[in-house]
Structures are given as structure tokens and as C-alpha cells.
Amino acid sequence: MINAVYNGANITLAVLDNRTTAMTGHQPHPGVGITALGNVSKAIDIADVVRSCGVEYVKIVNTVDPDSLESCIKAAKEAMNFNGPSVLVFKGKCVGITKPDKYYKINPEACTGCGFCIKELGCPVINLDGDKPVIQDNCSGCGLCAQICLQKPSV
Ligand code: SF4
Numbered sequence: 313m314i315n316a317v318y319n320g321a322n323i324t325l326a327v328l329d330n331r332t333t334a335m336t337g338h339q340p341h342p343g344v345g346i347t348a349l350g351n352v353s354k355a356i357d358i359a360d361v362v363r364s365c366g367v368e369y370v371k372i373v374n375t376v377d378p379d380s381l382e383s384c385i386k387a388a389k390e391a392m393n394f395n396g397p398s399v400l401v402f403k404g405k406c407v408g409i410t411k412p413d414k415y416y417k418i419n420p421e422a423c424t425g426c427g428f429c430i431k432e433l434g435c436p437v438i439n440l441d442g443d444k445p446v447i448q449d450n451c452s453g454c455g456l457c458a459q460i461c462l463q464k465p466s467v
């Protein structure tokens with residue numbers, strides 16, 4: 313980011329802050345505010361770090377409200393229209409932490425078989441069964457498919 317500011321690069325950096333280290337076991341990191349020994353510590357704020365590099369356009373985007381997909385797209389468009397380096401911090405807890413008790417399934421009556429969820433989303437628990445997708449039992453309940461499907465898969 314320092315180089316981007318220094319050279320006036322017209323880029324947008326997206327930070328996906330899921331409040332954990334999800335890919336390697338959900339251990340804490342300096343942005344979380346809990347040390348590896350479980351002690352409370354001062355959390356490093358990603359937006360502050362970016363601002364300290366001289367970035368003028370920094371926005372935190374909440375990803376957990378029901379309209380989050382649209383607000384994320386709007387925020388991304390605005391940041392990309394900014395002349396100069398811009399940073400978005402998309403912030404929301406990983407479903408591996410929140411463990412929603414809500415799982416999704418596709419209503420075969422409503423599904424048009426457009427295939428958008430298979431081709432564009434790439435969720436590993438959505439598979440084709442004939443010409444219609446089905447959601448397997450190990451759905452994590454993240455709700456992303458419900459946001460992108462125009463037919464809204466039902467719970
Ligand atoms: S995006 Fe929705 S309508 Fe299209 S195939 Fe998937 S579940 Fe069916």
C-alpha cells in the first residue's frame with residue numbers, strides 16, 4: 313500500500329476480515345484482540361494500518377446484514393471510482409465461528425435451473441442432480457446462495 317500511495321496507483325484493495333484465521337484452524341491473529349494463549353490484547357485495526365500508509369479512501373463494510381451483498385457491491389463501485397488507491401475492509405465473522413443453526417435447501421418448484429449458483433458461486437456443497445442443483449447436508453448456513461439466487465432458495 314505504501315508503494316501504491318507513493319506511486320499514485322489507481323487500485324482498490326479489498327481486505328476480507330472474517331475475524332479469524334479460518335483456513336488454518338481458526339487461531340487468533342493480531343486483528344482479533346485475543347492472543348494465542350487466550351489473553352485479551354489490543355487489537356490491531358486494519359483500517360488504521362492502511363491509513364498509516366497514507367491511503368485516504370478507507371471504508372469498513374459490514375457483511376452480516378441481510379442486504380450485505382448489495383451494500384458490498386455499492387461500496388466496491390464507489391471505491392473503484394475513487395481516483396487513487398482505495399481500500400475496503402469487508403468485515404463479518406466467519407460462519408465457522410458463528411455456526412448458524414440455519415441451513416439452506418433449494419426449493420425445486422421455484423428453481424428455474426438457470427445454473428447461476430453452480431457456475432458463478434462455486435459453493436462445494438451445491439451439486440447438480442439432473443438439471444437442478446441440490447444442497448448437501450454439510451451446508452454451513454452462510455446464506456450466500458440465497459443472496460445471489462433470484463428465486464431465493466428457502467431454509
Ligand atoms: S441460482 Fe437459483 S434458480 Fe438458478 S439454478 Fe441455482 S437455485 Fe436454481
Ligand code: SF4
Pocket residue numbers: 415416435436437438447450451452453454455456457458
Ligand atoms: S452458499 Fe452457504 S448457505 Fe448456500 S449452500 Fe453453500 S454453504 Fe450453504
